[in-house]
Amino acid sequence: EVQLVQSGAELKKPGESLKISCKGSGYTFTRHWIGWVRQMPGKGLEWMGIIYPGDSDTRYSPSFQGQVTISVDKSITTAYLHWSSLKASDTAMYYCARQVSGGGYDFDYWGQGTLVTVSS
Amino acid sequence: EIVLTQSPATLSLSPGERATLSCRASQSVSSYLAWYQQKPGQAPRLLIYDTSNRATGIPARFSGSGSGTDFTLTISSLEPEDFAVYYCQQRINWPLTFGQGTRLEIK
Numbered sequence: 001e002v003q004l005v006q007s008g009a010e011l012k013k014p015g016e017s018l019k020i021s022c023k024g025s026g027y028t029f030t031r032h033w034i035g036w037v038r039q040m041p042g043k044g045l046e047w048m049g050i051i052y053p054g055d056s057d058t059r060y061s062p063s064f065q066g067q068v069t070i071s072v073d074k075s076i077t078t079a080y081l082h083w084s085s086l087k088a089s090d091t092a093m094y095y096c097a098r099q100v101s102g103g104g105y106d107f108d109y110w111g112q113g114t115l116v117t118v119s120s
Numbered sequence: 121e122i123v124l125t126q127s128p129a130t131l132s133l134s135p136g137e138r139a140t141l142s143c144r145a146s147q148s149v150s151s152y153l154a155w156y157q158q159k160p161g162q163a164p165r166l167l168i169y170d171t172s173n174r175a176t177g178i179p180a181r182f183s184g185s186g187s188g189t190d191f192t193l194t195i196s197s198l199e200p201e202d203f204a205v206y207y208c209q210q211r212i213n214w215p216l217t218f219g220q221g222t223r224l225e226i227k
Contacts, residue, residue, distance in 0.1 A: 045207055
C-alpha cells in the first residue's frame, strides 16, 4: 500500500528554522516526483515545488524560490521542506504528494498534511 | 504562469442533482488538466487527470471534458459525500497551478 506519512504539527516563532518531512512507503521511492503544496488558512492550494528523488532534480514555483528548500534522503525514502527563517505568513497546512505512475505531473497519493503555526 | 479561473465560486445543489463545474485557463493547456476534490480536514484527492481520465477508484458519476482553455467537471447525480471543494490544476507548464476552487454545497 502506497503511503506518505508527514511529520507532526509545529508551533514556531518568527525567525526560527524548521524542516518538515514526508516519508514514502509501498512503492519505488526514487521513481516518482514528490511535490509540496501550501494551503493557508481558509484558502486554496498552491504548488511550492517538486523533487525527483532519483537524482534530486528540484523545481520551485517562482513565489517560493528562495523562500524554502526542498530536499530528499532516498536512503530513508523521505522528502523534506525546510525554512531557514520563518515568518508569520508561513502559517499554513503543508501537504506532500506523489506523482502518478506513468509520467505526468498529476499527484495521486497525498500525505495527511503538516500544520505549521508561526507566532510570537 | 498559467492562471486557472473556476466558476462558479460556490454551487448549491441537492443530492441527486447534476453538477457542472467549469475551469478556464489563461492560455492553452492542451489536455493536461486535472481535477481534485478536497473535503474539510482532509488532503486533496485526485479525481480526473488529462481532462477525462478517472483516477483509480473514482466513481463513474465523475466525468471530465474539454480541451485547450475550457474544461468541465460533471458529477452526474450528486451523492452526500460529493459536497466538497473542487480544484482544477494544469501541468503543461511549470509552475503547476491550481484554480481557486469551487465549493459545492448542499442546498
